[in-house]
Amino acid sequence: MSVEPATVMASQAKQKFQENKEDKISGASGNFKEFDKECTMPVFANRFRFSFKDNLSSYLGSRNPFYTTVDPKTDVVWLFDNTAYQNNFGRWKAEFVAAYFRKDTGKDTSEIVAWISEKVGLAKGDKAEDTIAERVQPLLDSILPAHSVNIDLAGVSTRLGPSTRDGISSDALTFPGTNYSDKQTLTLKAINADATPSSTIFASPTGWAIISDVDDTIKKTLTADPIGILKTTFVEEPEPIKGMPELYKHMTQALDNPAWFYLSASPYNLYPFLHGFRSLYYPPGTMILREASWMNFAGFFANLNQGTQAYKVDRMRKIHEWLPRRKFICIGDSTQTDPESYGEMYRKHPGWIGAIYIRKVKGVAGMDEEHKNDPDRFRKAFKGVPESVWYVFEDPSELYAKVDALTKS
Template sequence: MSRFIRKAATALETKLDTKPTPAAPSRHESDLEHRTRKARNFEETEAKLPNLRNSPAPDERPTITTNILSYLGSWNPRPHPITSNDTVWLFDNTAYRNPTTNNWEAEVIAAVFDKETGVKVSLVVADIAEKLGLGHGDEAEARIKDRLMPFMRSVLPGRVVNVDFGRRRTQLKLGPGGRNGISSDIRALPQHKDGDIVAGVANVPRGTNGILEMKTVYAEPDGWAIISDVDDTIKITQTGDPIGILRSTFAAEAAPVPGMSLLYDYIQTVVTKSAPWFYLSASPYNLYAFLHEFINEFYPQGTLILRDASWRNLAGLLTSLTQATQEYKVDRMDKIHSWLPRRTMICIGDSTQSDPEAYGEMYRKYPKWIGLILIRRVENIAEVGLEEKNDPSRFEKAFKDVPESVWHVYSDAEECYKYIDKAVSAKARKA
C-alpha cells in the first residue's frame, strides 16, 4: 500500500497547477447561458478573482495520503474520525418510504473541512471589496469575511461523521467523505408520522464547530410537494451579472424577492403543512450555511439542494450559477422523483437561469408528477442578463407539449395565488 501511495502522490504532485486557470466551459452549457456569460463578461471577472487553491491549511491537512485514498470514496480503507480541529456541516433532508420495503430512509449529507485556513483572509476580503467598489473599513467587510470563509478552508476527505438521530438517538454513521469532503449516504430511519420533523445531532469531540444539527422532514408517498429555485426566485441574487452575484452573495444583506415569503406561507397553508419543500439551487455547497439561514428566516422548512463544487474556488461560484444549470437541476429532480414519485409537484422558478427548460423537460418525462409550474419574469437587466430571456417564444419553446393550464409566467407574486388555488382545487376534484 505504501509503495502505491508514494507513486500516486508523485503523479498527483506533477499534475498540480501552480497558476490559477479559468473554469473550462461545460460541454452542456446552453446557447443562452453561453451568450449571457459572454455579454456580461463572466470569464473576465472569473479570471480576476483571487486564487485560493495554492494556500495550504496551517496544519497541512489533508495529507497527500488522505487525498489519494479519497478517490475511493466510501470504500476508503483508512477513514478518519472527526477531531476538535474540524468544522462539520449536517444538511437538512427529507425522509421517504423505500418503494420495495416501505421502510423510512433518507439521503443524509455531511461536509467536513478544516477550521483554519492558510489563506491570507484580509487580502482576499480586500480584493472582493475593491471589486465591489467598497472602501477600506466599510461595514460590509465583516460580512464579506464571514461568507467567504467556507471558500477558503481546506476540505477534509475521508472523514466519518456519527449522528445521534431522534429522541432515541438512533446511530447513523456517515461517510467516509469523498474528494470534496462531502459524504452522501442512504440511511434507514426509525418510524415517524407524515410531516414530523426530527433532529439529528453530530456526535463530535468538544471544540468541533459548524452546523451540528440537521432536521429530517418525513414525507409519505402521496400529496403535494414543492420544488423551488432560490436565486432570483425567492432571493435577490442578480444571476445575470457577475459583480451582482458577488455583491448579493458576499456583501449585501440577504433580501427576499418581494411577496414571495407571504406566497410560500399561503402555499404551505393550502397544500397542508406536512407537504415537503425542496429548495433547488445551482449555488455551490460552500453557500449552504448562508442560504440555510436565509431560508429558515423567510421561508418554510425544507431540504436545500446545492451543487457539488471545488471549495477553494471563487470562480466556481459564478460558473456554478451560469453553466449547465438545466442538466444539473433535471438530475436532482430525477432524484426527488425517485423518492416521491406519487407526489404532485408545484415547481417555482424564474427566467434568469434555465428553470423554464428544466421544468418543461421534467413535465415531458413525468407529466402526472408536475401539477403546476410558476416562472417569475425577472425584468431588471442586471438580474436577467439578456432581455431575450423574457421573450414569449422562449417560454413557448421551453414548455412545448406542456398544457397551458400547467405553466404560468408572472411578474408579481400576487398573480400566483389564483394559479395555486386553481391547481389545488383541480386536484381535489380528481381525488
Template sequence: MSLPSTYRRSESSMLEHQTWRDQGFEPAETSLANMMKSQGLVQKFKVTHLLSYLGRLNPIPIGVSKNDAVWLFDNVAFRGPNGTWQAEFVTAVFDARVSTKFVEIVGDIAEKVGLSKGDKQEKTIEQRITPFLMEVLPGRRVDIKFGESTALRLGPGGRNGVSSDLKKLPDSAAGTVVKSAAEVPSGAGGLLEMNTFYTEPKGWAVISDVDDTIKITQTSDPVGILRSTFVAEPTPIAGMPELYWQIKDMVTPSAPWFYLSASPYNLYPFLRNFTHRYYPRGQLILRDASWMTIPGLLSNLTLGTQKYKVDRMKKLYEWLPKKKMICIGDSTQSDPEAYGEMYRKHPEWIKLILIRKVTDIAAVGTETKNAPKRFEEAFKGVPREAWHVFEDPAECRERIQRRVPFTTPPSATALSTAAERFMMSSEGAAAKRQKSNKDVPYSLTYWPEIPGRGEFIRLALEEAGAEYVDTAKTEGGIDEVMAHIKGEKPDDDTNPPIFAPPILKHGDLVISQTPNILLYLGPRLGLVPGVEEDPDALYKVNELALTALDGLSNEPHDCHHPIASELYYEDQKEEAKRKAEHYVKTRLPKFLGYFERVLNSKASGEGPYLYAGKLSYADLVLFQCLDGLKFMFPKAMAKLEKEGKHSKLFELYDAVKQRPKLKEYLEGPRRQKYSSGLYRYYEEFDIEG
C-alpha cells in the first residue's frame, strides 16, 4: 500500500499548492511585515544560538531569567513498554520583551483585514500578536515541580526555543490529572502551570483537527486566517461542541483528546483558551516551525499539513498502540489524506474517521476539495463504514454508535442513575407514574416577568433541549401560579399541596422547590454523570448546587429584604444597606473562594466545570448565580474578576454562557430581564467591597 499512499500525498500537496496559488497566499505572505530581531539581542545570544544546534547535547544550558517568559504545555501520560508511566514534556522560553517593530506589525495586520487606523480592535491584535513578537531563547532549561513533590528538569531547548523531554512519572490511576508548575525567578512570566492527564493503554481516544473542524478559521483565505486569528472572537463550528461532549460521554471521561493542528506554537495560549471554553480538555499538538514570523502563519496552516500530521500521529501510535482512535477533521486541509494514510498503516488503531465538508467558505477550489472523487481517493483501501463525510454534526452520532460498541449513550443513561433506579424499583402507581422526558413535555410554573428561581429550572431545560411549556409566557400565567398557592391545584390523591413556585409538572407528577426539581431533572436531562460511571455523582452535584443556592442566591435576596419578605424595600432600606455591605465584603468573597477551590480540586476533573470534567446542573446554578450577582453588584463583581483570584470561576461562567443552546436562549426573547426578583440593582448596593 506504500505506492498508493505516496500518490495520495502528492495529490494532497497539489491541492494545497493550488489553493496557495489561486487564493493569493504568496503575495499576502510576502507583503506582511517581517519581524527583525534586536541587533543587541543577536550579539548577546550569539554563542547561545550556536550551541542551540546541539539541542539536548548543549554543554552549557542557561537557566530562566526574570526577563523571560516560559510556556508549559498540557500533556498526556501513558505507560511505556515496561509498564511505567511517562509523558513527553514540551516547553518554550522567550524573551518577554517584544520586537521593536510591534507598532508596525499591528498596523500591517489591521490594514490587511480592513480595519481603519486607530480602530478599537487593534487592541485585540496587540494582545494576540505578542507571542509572535517575543524573541525565542534557545538553550534554556526549565525546572518544574510535578504534582506535590516530584522535581523534573526539562531542556535545554533547540534553535526554536522549544524543548521536548520524555520523562518517567510517579504511579497514578488512569483518569487522574496532575498539575505542574515552573520554578522560575520572580518577575518571569508566561504559562507557568500545566496539566498531565493519565490514560490507560487500552480504550478509546480522539484525534481532532482544530481550524475549520471545531473553530471557524477560513484556512482557504489568507485574509480570513488573519482576521480569525488576530481580530475576531474565536467561534466554534455550529453543533461541534455538542457533538464532542456527546462523544466524551460515550467514551468515558478517561479517554484522552488530542487536538492536532497545523497552527504554530505561537497560538498555543489562544487555542488552549478556545478549546477549554467549548470542548473537552486535551493535549494541543502544534507545529514548531516558523517561530518569530507572522508570514509563516499562512504557510504553516496551508502547506505540508499531511506530512506533518502523519508524523505526529505516528508518535501517538508509538505511545498508545492499543488504543482505538476516532479521527475528526475537515475538507479544507489534508485531513482526509492524513487519516487515510494512517488507517492503511494501522487499520487496527483507527476505528472511525469523520470529515466535515466545509461549505460555508466561498473560496476558489472548494468544489474540488469537496468532490466525492477526492474523498474516495483519500480513503482508498479504507472500509466504507470506517469513514464518513458530514455537513451537519448531528448526523455523526448515529454513525459513531453504529461503528463502535460504546456504552449506553447519554440519552438513555437517564434511567440508569442512582435516583432513577430507586424510583423504578418502587412498585405500584408511583413507579408507573414517573414518565421519561420522551413521553410528555415538562411544564414549568413561575411568576410572569420575574426570572427569579424559575430561571435555574429554565437553564437546565434549555441546555438539554427539552420540550417544555413555560406558563410565565402564556396567557393566564399568573392564574396558574395562584391556583397552586391557593391549593386549587394539584387536586389529586398523590401530589401534596404546593407552597410556592417554581413548580414542575411532568406527566401526573407535580413537584416544587428549586433544588428538588433539579434533583429530579438532572438524571433525566443528562446533567449528572451516569450511575455506571459514578454511582454517587447525583449527591455530589446536588451538594454543590445547594451550596450555590444558599450563599449566592438566598443570601443576596436577603440583602434587599433583611427583615421580612412582606415589607417593602423602603421600609428596611437602612438595614438592607448594612446587610448588602457585609455581604459584599465578607460573604460573597467567601463563597466565590469556595467554588474556586472546588474548580482547582482533583474532583473537578479536566474541564471548566465543577465535577468530573463535564457539565452538570450545579454549573448551571452557579452560572445563574454569578450572572445575577453581576447585575446586582456590578462594581464588586468586576473588582473580584479583575483581581484574578477567581479565574477558574469566571472561566466556568464564560464556558456555560457560550454553550450553543444556552447562548441562543440567553440572547433571545425567552430570557427574562432582571427586575424585582432575587437579584435587584440598587445604587446604594453598588460598592466595590
C-alpha cells in the first residue's frame, strides 16, 4: 500500500483566491463590507490555542516527524466521505481528509449566540438559541495541528496525517488488494480514536458523474444576504430547494447511479451540518468544503463570497485528475460564480463536461438580480461552450427530459 500527500483541502490556506468581478458584485449588492465591520469580535481566537511543539512542527506539514497520535479522551476527529478511483495501473485510490479538534475547548458560546440572535431578530431566551449554540460549536473548538489518526483501511491499520496548521490532514492512499468494484461502498472507522466514520464510494473510470453546488442550488442558504446566511446556517432547519431532491433521485436512476461530488465554498467546520442535510435529501457522495483560517465572523463571510471561481476550478481540476474519462454534469446557481466556474472548466477540458445546468435564483434579499440573471452574463460565462451544453432553469422539472436525452446521446 502506498501513501502520498494530497491537497484537495489541506493546502488551501496557502492559496489566495482573489475576488473577481462576480465576487465584487455579490459583496456590494449584499452590503457585506458594511456588515463585516460589525462582526470582527475575536470570538474564534480559541481555535488557535495549541502547544508550542504543535505550533512549531506544524510548519512541516504532512511530513512532520514530531506529530502526536490523537487521544480519544481529549481529541475528536472528523473523517470525510470520499470517492475511490483507479490509477493507471488499475489500483484503487482515494483522498482521505480528516479534521482534528480538541474536545469542548470552545465552551463559552454565549457571546456569539447573543450576537447571532440579535442580528436575526430573536428574543432573548428564544429556544432557537440552543440550535445556534450547537451549530456554532464546531467553529469554536480548538483545531489540532501536528496530529494523526489511524484508520482500518480494508483490514490494514493505516495512518492519516499529521495534520497541517489548520487542523486538517489529506492523504492519497492506495487500497490494499484489488477486490473492489464500481458503486461499492466501504465504511471506514478510526482505530482507538473518537472519530466519525466515513464512507468510500468506488467509481470506475467511465460512466456519468455529477458536480453539484450546495448553497442555493440544493439547499436554501440566501448567500446574497448576510442575515439570510446567519438564519439558514445557524437558526433554521436546513431546507432543500423545491424539486431538487426529486430531480437528483431521477438523475441517480436515469444515469445508473453516477458518482456525486458536492462542491461548496462553505467552510469545512460546517461539515456535520451539511453532511446531515445531504444525507436526508440527496444521494451519497463526496462533499468538498473550503478550508478556512479566520478568527472572526468577517472571515466567515469572506470565505463564502471571495475567490469562489478560482477555488471551485482548482477543486474541479483535482476531480478531473481522478476521473478524466467520466462524463460530468455540473449543476449550480446564479447567486455567485457557478456559471463562470463551469464555463472555465469546460474550456480547459473540452468534452469532459457533458451538461451544465444553472438555477436562476429570484427573490433573495441583497442579490443584484438584474445582473446575476442577465442573459448577457450567462453568454459571457459560457463563451466557447456550445449552447446545447448549458441551460438556465427556474423549475427543476425542466431538466428531466434533458437528463433523459443525455443517456441516449
